[in-house]
Amino acid sequence: RKEVEQDPGPFNVPEGATVAFNCTYSNSASQSFFWYRQDCRKEPKLLMSVYSSGNEDGRFTAQLNRASQYISLLIRDSKLSDSATYLCVVNSRAGNKLTFGGGTRVLVKP
Amino acid sequence: GAGVSQSPSNKVTEKGKDVELRCDPISGHTALYWYRQSLGQGLEFLIYFQGNSAPDKSGLPSDRFSAERTGGSVSTLTIQRTQQEDSAVYLCASSLFWREKLFFGSGTQLSVL
Numbered sequence: 001r002k003e004v005e006q007d008p009g010p011f012n013v014p015e016g017a018t019v020a021f022n023c024t025y026s027n028s029a030s031q032s033f034f035w036y037r038q039d040c041r042k043e044p045k046l047l048m049s050v051y052s053s054g055n056e057d058g059r060f061t062a063q064l065n066r067a068s069q070y071i072s073l074l075i076r077d078s079k080l081s082d083s084a085t086y087l088c089v090v091n092s093r094a095g096n097k098l099t100f101g102g103g104t105r106v107l108v109k110p
Numbered sequence: 111g112a113g114v115s116q117s118p119s120n121k122v123t124e125k126g127k128d129v130e131l132r133c134d135p136i137s138g139h140t141a142l143y144w145y146r147q148s149l150g151q152g153l154e155f156l157i158y159f160q161g162n163s164a165p166d167k168s169g170l171p172s173d174r175f176s177a178e179r180t181g182g183s184v185s186t187l188t189i190q191r192t193q194q195e196d197s198a199v200y201l202c203a204s205s206l207f208w209r210e211k212l213f214f215g216s217g218t219q220l221s222v223l
Contacts, residue, residue, distance in 0.1 A: 029170055043214035044153070070176035088152070090208045096164055097143070098205070098212060102152040 001026055004090050006101035013108045014076045020074040021104045023088030032098065033071050034089040035062055044087055044100075047073075078108045112136065116202050116215035123192055124223055131218045135204030140222045142179055143189050143212065145201045153201070159185065160208050192222045 006023045013019045025033075027071040033050035048055065050062040050071050061074040075082055076087075085103040115134040123129050135142050144156040153168035159179045170176070174192075181187040189196055199219050203212040 034211055041199075043216050044212075045214070048213050049211060088223075089212070096208045097141075097155075097158040098209065099155065099162075100145075100153045 003027065003099050004088060004101040006088055008072045008102060009105040009107075011104065011106045013024060013075075013082075013106060015078060015080060015110050016107055017045050017078050018076050019075065019078060019106060020072060020092070021086070021106075022070045022072045023090075023104075024068075024070045024099050025088075025090040026069070027090070027092055028066075028067050030090045030092070032068075032089075032097075033062075033064055033089040035060075035071075036087040036089060036100075038085045038087055038103065053072075075106070078106075080108050080110065082106060083108045092095075114202055114204050114213050114215035116200075116218050119216065120219045120221075122125060122221045122223065125194060126188045126191055128188065129192055129220065131189075131200050131201030131202075131220070133185045133187070133204075135183065135185070135202070136206075136213055139181075139204035139206050139213075140182070141205040141208050141210070141212075142185050143203045144177055144185070145203065146198045146216060147201060147217075148198045156187070156200075189220075192220075194222050196220060197222045 011082040035047040038044040054063045059076045088101040123186045142159040146154045158166040174190045199217040201217045203214045
């Protein structure tokens with residue numbers, strides 16, 4: 001089992017719709033969780049950290065489910081500019097380094 | 111403030127040559143990562159430095175790959191006897207501490223002919 005797993009997608013989303021996707025992790029002791037966004041041929045950029053109580057940043061909501069060992073990202077009122085690959089990041093069991101999932105591709109269409 | 115800086119931004123080399131890629135992390139950041147990303151693929155972890163601890167080299171694909179971090183700051187990734195399959199974007203990232211958010215450089219596009 002991979003340490004951090006994501007549905008690769010693509011998720012085809014009509015503009016204005018809501019989309020949500022998860023990321024599962026294997027290390028029950030993980031403490032740090034992030035969502036990154038990567039545009040084609042660009043470096044990943046931090047979208048948001050994920051806190052135990054869940055957090056929201058504008059149209060984006062992140063949740064952590066420790067019992068089932070997954071984090072989620074929900075995008076409301078999707079914009080064309082939200083089209084990107086979304087990467088989840090979790091600190092792994094070995095050396096506490098941060099491990100990336102394979103990414104979920106989101107395509108928002110008019 | 112300055113972000114993570116990588117050089118060169120592009121490198122074209124011939125098969126069999128050695129290359130060095132440089133990363134200047136954000137000042138004061140103790141953790142530094144190298145990743146590789148082939149076109150259309152995910153991030154492949156290569157190596158991780160944290161402070162003065164021994165680096166985690168578990169992601170290096172072969173003994174042709176090595177990296178060092180001098181003085182806890184600048185890092186150099188060296189690829190010896192490059193092969194065509196080494197062609198990829200090499201990304202460096204740093205964070206303030208071991209489980210803090212990562213900041214990425216813009217990468218080095220390596221092309222091996």
